[in-house]
Amino acid sequence: MSGTSTAASAPSGVxxxxxxxxGSYAGRRRAASRSPLVVLAQSLTLARRGLLLIRHDPQRLxxxxxxxxxATVMFAGVFGGAxxxxxTAYLPELVPGVMVQIAVTASVVTGVQLRDDMDRGVFDRLRxxxxxxxxxxxxxxxxxxxxxxxxxxMTVAVGLALGYRPGDGRGLALGCLLVVMCAFAxxxxxxxxxxxxxSAQAVQGASMLVLMPLSFMSNALVPTASMPGWxxxxxxxxxxxxxxxxxxxLSAGEPAGSAVAWSLAGAAAVLLVAAPMTVRAYVxxxx
Amino acid sequence: MRSTTAAIDVAGLVxxxxxxxxxxxxxxxxxxxxxxxxLGPNGAGKTTLVRVLSTLLRADEGQVRVLGVDxxxxxxTVRSLIAVTGQHASVDEALTGRENLTxxxxxxxxxxxxxxxxxxELLEEFSLTDAAHRPVRTYSGGxxxxxxxxxxxxxxxxLVFLDEPTTGLDPRTxxxxxxxxxxxTAHGTTVLLTTQYLEEADQLAxxxxxxxxxxxxxxxxxxxxxxxxxxxxxELAVRxxxxxxxxxxxxxxxxxxxxxxxxDGRRLTAPVRDLSLLHTVQVRAGAAGVELDEIGIRRPTLDxxxxxxxxxxxxxxAVSA
Numbered sequence: 001m002s003g004t005s006t007a008a009s010a011p012s013g014v015x016x017x018x019x020x021x022x023g024s025y026a027g028r029r030r031a032a033s034r035s036p037l038v039v040l041a042q043s044l045t046l047a048r049r050g051l052l053l054i055r056h057d058p059q060r061l062x063x064x065x066x067x068x069x070x071a072t073v074m075f076a077g078v079f080g081g082a083x084x085x086x087x088t089a090y091l092p093e094l095v096p097g098v099m100v101q102i103a104v105t106a107s108v109v110t111g112v113q114l115r116d117d118m119d120r121g122v123f124d125r126l127r128x129x130x131x132x133x134x135x136x137x138x139x140x141x142x143x144x145x146x147x148x149x150x151x152x153x154m155t156v157a158v159g160l161a162l163g164y165r166p167g168d169g170r171g172l173a174l175g176c177l178l179v180v181m182c183a184f185a186x187x188x189x190x191x192x193x194x195x196x197x198x199s200a201q202a203v204q205g206a207s208m209l210v211l212m213p214l215s216f217m218s219n220a221l222v223p224t225a226s227m228p229g230w231x232x233x234x235x236x237x238x239x240x241x242x243x244x245x246x247x248x249x250l251s252a253g254e255p256a257g258s259a260v261a262w263s264l265a266g267a268a269a270v271l272l273v274a275a276p277m278t279v280r281a282y283v284x285x286x287x
Numbered sequence: 288m289r290s291t292t293a294a295i296d297v298a299g300l301v302x303x304x305x306x307x308x309x310x311x312x313x314x315x316x317x318x319x320x321x322x323x324x325x326l327g328p329n330g331a332g333k334t335t336l337v338r339v340l341s342t343l344l345r346a347d348e349g350q351v352r353v354l355g356v357d358x359x360x361x362x363x364t365v366r367s368l369i370a371v372t373g374q375h376a377s378v379d380e381a382l383t384g385r386e387n388l389t390x391x392x393x394x395x396x397x398x399x400x401x402x403x404x405x406x407x408e409l410l411e412e413f414s415l416t417d418a419a420h421r422p423v424r425t426y427s428g429g430x431x432x433x434x435x436x437x438x439x440x441x442x443x444x445x446l447v448f449l450d451e452p453t454t455g456l457d458p459r460t461x462x463x464x465x466x467x468x469x470x471x472t473a474h475g476t477t478v479l480l481t482t483q484y485l486e487e488a489d490q491l492a493x494x495x496x497x498x499x500x501x502x503x504x505x506x507x508x509x510x511x512x513x514x515x516x517x518x519x520x521x522e523l524a525v526r527x528x529x530x531x532x533x534x535x536x537x538x539x540x541x542x543x544x545x546x547x548x549x550x551d552g553r554r555l556t557a558p559v560r561d562l563s564l565l566h567t568v569q570v571r572a573g574a575a576g577v578e579l580d581e582i583g584i585r586r587p588t589l590d591x592x593x594x595x596x597x598x599x600x601x602x603x604x605a606v607s608a
Contacts, residue, residue, distance in 0.1 A: 032364065042394055121373055121377035124343065
């Protein structure tokens with residue numbers, strides 16, 4: 001190309017240029033494929049990486065292990081008597097409420113940890129691999145499904161210890177599943193914040209600003225009828241309220257109703273909007 | 288066609304960050320095979336160049352082809368041909384060495400059994416077998432870099448970028464790293480490495496591109512580069528500042544290039560060919576009644592490379608640094 005560069009001669013001891021056989025790097029070629037199966041396999045491999053990170057650093061689970069204990073015991077004691085007359089009578093309302101609150105809070109942590117993760121070198125390597133651009137994000141978010149599962153199960157366990165007796169165990173299990181699915185969908189919102197914001201602290205701050213009103217201006221802890229008119233209307237359209245109602249209905253043995261449908265539709269909508277936005281922001285960040 | 292394709296072929300590459308031109312018109316053609324070193328100080332644009340070549344950054348202007356593939360047009364194919372080891376370890380601290388290799392191997396489409404075999408091979412090759420089950424955060428700096436390079440070699444890429452592979456390593460570990468880089472090319476891999484150390488480029492590369500302020504200011508073999516520097520530097524300090532100019536003209540008679548006077552007016556450096564000049568200069572200075580505080584001959588430093596390649600503004604910067 002330039003005159004100076006071609007003038008460079010190889011001194012003795014350096015082997016001459018070898019032919020470069022592009023086609024022989026079969027694995028890399030396969031990795032470059034964009035078939036959905038390959039993308040899924042890559043996402044699952046990176047989800048496994050996320051699980052290994054959790055296994056080697058169990059502190060990552062502190063929030064989902066301890067928050068359910070603290071929140072359930074505390075809210076049961078504080079609000080139980082006032083809202084439902086007794087702790088036991090309050091638990092069928094409270095357990096689904098706390099479960100949803102904590103699962104969504106755990107999905108915030110997903111976004112914060114994603115930012116932290118992206119600031120380390122591994123994401124640079126992932127960017128130079130011929131893999132799908134979705135896989136690193138999907139992998140991180142999929143691994144955190146484990147966190148939502150633990151959060152749900154812990155809340156139920158603490159509830160049971162306090163005297164919670166769900167009307168329908170199978171229904172409650174379905175409710176937990178619903179919460180985990182919704183938390184996964186919602187985690188893409190916080191993943192988006194994680195990708196576009198500069199620091200993990202900023203993500204944490206911004207996410208809490210979204211999370212606090214969403215979490216408390218809902219039917220999670222108290223009946224919405226006790227709220228001022230405007231807040232009651234906000235609480236009723238709050239997607240978290242729909243999720244909580246859905247879990248309450250399912251765990252009481254009622255057939256899946258509109259709350260379940262709204263929750264699933266909401267999760268699907270959030271996923272369809274937030275996931276592509278996040279991936280686009282992630283790809284753009286490399287420019 | 289492929290067999291004659293250059294490993295790296297860059298023309299008119301410009302990359303700006305705001306008003307700062309990090310890369311200011313780079314032309315570079317690297318044939319396949321061997322090690323090419325990109326040498327320059329911090330902020331010269333070395334890392335930016337590597338990031339553009341490895342698809343991490345997009346060029347603002349210019350043509351960038353890696354193994355014949357246009358980086359802007361087909362980054363995925365480029366990614367399937369290269370591997371990058373960055374300045375900061377791009378492995379997971381919390382995971383073990385083996386787990387790190389396994390994750391990347393699986394991502395690259397190796398089967399479970401092929402992954403096991405390849406990971407074991409690489410761990411052995413980089414003397415990490417004993418540490419394979421330990422989290423990377425317990426590794427020494429050298430082990431971490433070795434694992435990082437091992438992770439880059441999983442799919443035997445024909446082109447490997449090493450961005451400052453020895454920065455921050457102690458001298459012994461640096462030597463080990465050099466062995467590693469040499470072994471890489473034995474497999475026919477092309478290596479582009481960036482470094483701040485002239486000695487490192489000298490040790491490893493068959494070709495050195497000196498980068499300064501986003502431009503390639505020299506592109507030669509190590510020998511060629513050293514010849515252009517005169518090989519040795521005579522350095523002295525006169526006791527009285529007023530003797531500076533006289534000493535300067537004395538030195539100019541024997542020097543193999545321009546004599547540089549430092550801003551303090553007392554310290555002079557000049558490229559020379561021959562160690563015996565040390566004595567000659569001392570004798571001549573004595574005869575002229577110039578008292579010397581210090582005198583010595585040493586290998587050229589990177590600062591002097593820059594003076595010769597970039598002109599006087601380079602030395603001002605080096606002196607003030």
